[in-house]
Amino acid sequence: MLAVKGLKANVGGKEILRGLDFSVGPGEVHAIMGPNGSGKSTFAHVLSGREGYEVTAGSATFEGQDLLALEPEERAQLGLFLAFQYPVELPGVNNTYFLKAALNSILKARGQPELDAVSFLRLIKEKLKILHLDDSLLKRAVNAGFSGGEKKRNEIFQMALLEPKLAILDETDSGLDIDALRVVADGVNALRSPERSMIVVTHYQRLLDYIQPDHVHVLSKGRIIRSGGKELALELEEKGYGWIDAEGQAA
Amino acid sequence: MNGVISNGFESWLAAPPGQLAGAGLDWLDDQRRVARERVREQGVPTSKTEDWRYTSLKGLLEQNFAQVDEAITALQPDDLEDILIPGLDSHRVVLVNGRYAPELSVLGDLPKGVRLGGLRTLLDADPDALRDRLNRIAGDRQPLFLALNTAGLDDGFVALFDRAAILERPIELIHLSVGMDEPRVAQPRHLVVLGDGAQATLIERYVSLGESLYCTNSVLEIALGRDAVLQHDRIQMESANAFHLTGLYLSQDTNSRYRGVNIGLGARWARTELVTRFRGEQAECDLQGLYLAGDRQLMDYHLDVAHSVPRCTSRENFKGILYGKGRAVFDGLVAVARDAQKSDAAMSNRNLMLSESAEVDTKPQLEINADDVKCSHGTTVGRIEPEMLFYLRSRGISAPLARRMLCLGFAGEIIQTLSAEALREHVSERVGQRLESAPLN
Numbered sequence: 282m283l284a285v286k287g288l289k290a291n292v293g294g295k296e297i298l299r300g301l302d303f304s305v306g307p308g309e310v311h312a313i314m315g316p317n318g319s320g321k322s323t324f325a326h327v328l329s330g331r332e333g334y335e336v337t338a339g340s341a342t343f344e345g346q347d348l349l350a351l352e353p354e355e356r357a358q359l360g361l362f363l364a365f366q367y368p369v370e371l372p373g374v375n376n377t378y379f380l381k382a383a384l385n386s387i388l389k390a391r392g393q394p395e396l397d398a399v400s401f402l403r404l405i406k407e408k409l410k411i412l413h414l415d416d417s418l419l420k421r422a423v424n425a426g427f428s429g430g431e432k433k434r435n436e437i438f439q440m441a442l443l444e445p446k447l448a449i450l451d452e453t454d455s456g457l458d459i460d461a462l463r464v465v466a467d468g469v470n471a472l473r474s475p476e477r478s479m480i481v482v483t484h485y486q487r488l489l490d491y492i493q494p495d496h497v498h499v500l501s502k503g504r505i506i507r508s509g510g511k512e513l514a515l516e517l518e519e520k521g522y523g524w525i526d527a528e529g530q531a532a
Numbered sequence: 533m534n535g536v537i538s539n540g541f542e543s544w545l546a547a548p549p550g551q552l553a554g555a556g557l558d559w560l561d562d563q564r565r566v567a568r569e570r571v572r573e574q575g576v577p578t579s580k581t582e583d584w585r586y587t588s589l590k591g592l593l594e595q596n597f598a599q600v601d602e603a604i605t606a607l608q609p610d611d612l613e614d615i616l617i618p619g620l621d622s623h624r625v626v627l628v629n630g631r632y633a634p635e636l637s638v639l640g641d642l643p644k645g646v647r648l649g650g651l652r653t654l655l656d657a658d659p660d661a662l663r664d665r666l667n668r669i670a671g672d673r674q675p676l677f678l679a680l681n682t683a684g685l686d687d688g689f690v691a692l693f694d695r696a697a698i699l700e701r702p703i704e705l706i707h708l709s710v711g712m713d714e715p716r717v718a719q720p721r722h723l724v725v726l727g728d729g730a731q732a733t734l735i736e737r738y739v740s741l742g743e744s745l746y747c748t749n750s751v752l753e754i755a756l757g758r759d760a761v762l763q764h765d766r767i768q769m770e771s772a773n774a775f776h777l778t779g780l781y782l783s784q785d786t787n788s789r790y791r792g793v794n795i796g797l798g799a800r801w802a803r804t805e806l807v808t809r810f811r812g813e814q815a816e817c818d819l820q821g822l823y824l825a826g827d828r829q830l831m832d833y834h835l836d837v838a839h840s841v842p843r844c845t846s847r848e849n850f851k852g853i854l855y856g857k858g859r860a861v862f863d864g865l866v867a868v869a870r871d872a873q874k875s876d877a878a879m880s881n882r883n884l885m886l887s888e889s890a891e892v893d894t895k896p897q898l899e900i901n902a903d904d905v906k907c908s909h910g911t912t913v914g915r916i917e918p919e920m921l922f923y924l925r926s927r928g929i930s931a932p933l934a935r936r937m938l939c940l941g942f943a944g945e946i947i948q949t950l951s952a953e954a955l956r957e958h959v960s961e962r963v964g965q966r967l968e969s970a971p972l973n
């Protein structure tokens with residue numbers, strides 16, 4: 282589904298991704314962990330096509346297409362979704378209008394009929410329930426004045442609505458209280474399917490207790506330095522990153 | 533300013549065939565005569581004239597606008613079909629090329645104490661009702677375009693509310709321009725007087741049939757009595773080839789409330805002057821504005837708000853979206869007199885630039901001579917935030933639609949201050965259409 286090979290990328294003239302190899306198969310859940318500033322969000326942004334990142338080497342294919350050649354909206358239309366580490370506030374842009382524009386843009390790009398107002402509202406009510414979100418959020422501007430937790434839940438709510446093939450969750454757990462974490466994790470788990478894959482970026486084991494990953498990777502200084510099963514996350518929780526770094530250097 | 537006799541506006545001053553409204557009324561003839569003299573003594577403003585520093589009259593002077601000399605009577609109510617706003621239920625007054633068109637107007641049932649209609653009609657029927665009101669708020673030392681309007685004062689719209697009169701439905705003033713064989717200038721004169729405690733909503737619209745070249749120079753005087761409340765939505769959607777000038781002169785008595793929402797979408801060259809005078813304490817004046825300046829279009833706003841008495845509140849909140857070689861001017865002055873303690877004023881002008889070649893001159897000024905006041909001003913000139921654009925695009929929304937959504941989001945703050953949902957929808961839709969045809973850079 283996703284194959285990244287030897288990916289290098291610069292931000293502001295500085296090399297942040299330094300030869301990254303990574304692949305995800307259908308239905309798989311991959312966790313990416315790693316110290317602050319190691320390039321996790323950069324990787325997520327490069328995959329979703331944010332401007333300002335210069336790819337200097339390597340490739341990324343998604344569903345057989347050259348991902349890096351596509352516009353951000355084309356990637357989303359293909360089925361890629363990024364839940365932002367820092368969701369953006371859009372003052373004045375009504376949430377319902379936004380969600381409808383997003384869903385219909387994707388449906389249209391796929392040659393499927395757009396939803397009318399009634400079926401859209403029905404769908405949206407259903408998804409709101411899954412994330413225990415209040416429908417008053419629909420009347421407000423996108424993320425504007427939302428609490429940290431509401432923003433994160435709103436990201437997963439959008440994911441539930443847009444039903445991507447590959448979702449990248451960038452620290453969706455940070456800023457969530459314990460109950461909200463549970464709700465979000467349940468929401469994510471409800472979306473798991475043999476076709477839908479996920480990349481879960483997190484610093485904490487706790488999220489991975491709920492969303493059990495098939496693979497865990499450690500990203501450090503722009504490279505994957507260790508991959509393993511879910512037990513790797515437990516080991517990291519216990520020993521920190523220094524341990525792998527030291528091992529990596531020794532090797 | 534050198535006493536030029538012929539100043540380029542002679543054709544605007546030429547006496548039209550037939551008589552001007554109320555000819556023979558001494559007070560009115562005098563006002564027109566004084567105004568003619570004012571025009572002649574002023575000469576044409578140049579780039580050295582303070583109020584015209586950023587705005588050139590060259591394009592306007594190149595046109596030889598003749599006065600509108602005949603009423604257009606061929607229009608049928610059906611011709612208004614594309615102009616009416618679905619779902620807007622109003623007392624409708626229609627002017628065509630500056631003249632009251634009773635056959636197109638639907639005044640509806642009016643409560644006691646409310647008079648609505650054409651200025652000329654009222655001047656014929658009851659000149660005394662206008663004698664102490666017309667041309668009073670605008671004052672004596674009239675600037676050029678106000679003086680031109682007064683010199684040719686002939687027809688327009690009048691609304692007179694007695695004490696405590698309240699109108700539930702809005703008054704909709706439709707100023708319709710229809711192209712003629714040669715370019716014409718229409719100079720309607722409007723008067724709105726709300727007695728003590730009266731309340732009304734006025735929707736003032738400038739629209740055209742076709743994209744013809746013409747000029748509108750309208751003047752509106754508004755007097756609000758004690759405790760009077762007026763919501764005033766002004767929607768300028770003139771033809772893309774038109775010149776539009778409008779001056780609003782507002783006088784507010786104690787505890788009156790005025791909210792004006794100025795939407796400027798049309799005309800190739802548009803100048804709006806808003807002048808507010810507080811006559812009594814605790815009055816509130818809220819001026820909101822939204823303008824779109826597209827390629828080679830000019831939107832020019834001049835605000836002059838004088839806090840001359842204590843404890844009044846004013847808000848000046850203008851937002852602009854500019855693209856192509858669009859230009860805008862925001863020149864806002866809030867002056868607080870020495871005795872006007874506890875004045876509260878906040879002025880803001882924010883601009884969203886969609887192109888490199890668009891330009892805005894923004895000059896908010898506070899002149900504060902009292903010490904116990906709360907006054908602020910701020911301006912911004914910015915672009916669409918890349919991370920906002922990326923957020924939308926990452927959800928599958930195309931870049932052009934994403935830009936439009938962000939622009940409408942920016943404009944929404946002003947649009948939502950309009951009085952009716954039907955109107956808000958109408959304006960949002962037009963703003964969206966304009967942006968849709970806008971080049972992306």
Ligand SMILES: Nc1ncnc2c1ncn2[C@@H]1O[C@H](COP(=O)(O)OP(=O)(O)OP(=O)(O)O)[C@@H](O)[C@H]1O
Pocket residue numbers: 292293295297315316317318319320321322323324333366
């Ligand atoms: N626009 C930019 N200009 C310069 N440096 C940048 C820019 N954006 C990111 N960086 C740098 O790139 C590095 C990687 O940042 P990134 O956000 O990808 O880290 P991260 O692994 O997601 O960290 P965290 O766990 O704190 O979220 C950091 O050193 C950051 O300062």
Ligand SMILES: [Mg+2]
Pocket residue numbers: 321322323366451452
């Ligand atoms: Mg990060």
